[in-house]
Amino acid sequence: MYIEIDPSHGHLLPRLLDAENFRALKLVIAGDAFQGPEVALRLGKWVGDAHVFIQPNDIVTLARGMAATPEWIKQFDAMIDYAAASGWMNEEGAVRLHVEYRS
Structure with missing residues (x-):
């Protein structure tokens, strides 16, 4: 599953896609990479420009x-x-998602 933000198509709100795929979890910023991270800041805590921590409850809300x-x-x-067992959660209980940029 992945969370997508696509400012170039007017999708400034995050959308959960491929929600039945429980073997992958990432954030996809499509289109304008300058607006995407700004929008994604509302989702979670960034670690560099390659990862973001998001609370699991926020993902459930999108679903x-x-x-x-x-x-x-x-x-x-x-x-x-x-x-959690793999070390992909922070001390606040947020899960780390890889960030993928698509044009």
Whole structure:
């Protein structure tokens, strides 16, 4: 799954896409790379320009109405548990996402 921000197409609000893929989690900034990080600052805490920490509850909020069924939540929680065991969470409980830039 990935969170996409695409200011070039008027998508200034983040969207959760590929929400059934629990084997990947990233932030994709498409289009104008100058606006994307500014918008993404509202999502979480940046670490350099390649990673951002986002609270798992914020990701679940993006999934509401689309994928947030009990089964989806169970698989999402398992993905977050794996991230924690792999050292991909910070002390505030946020999960680290790789940032991908697409033109």
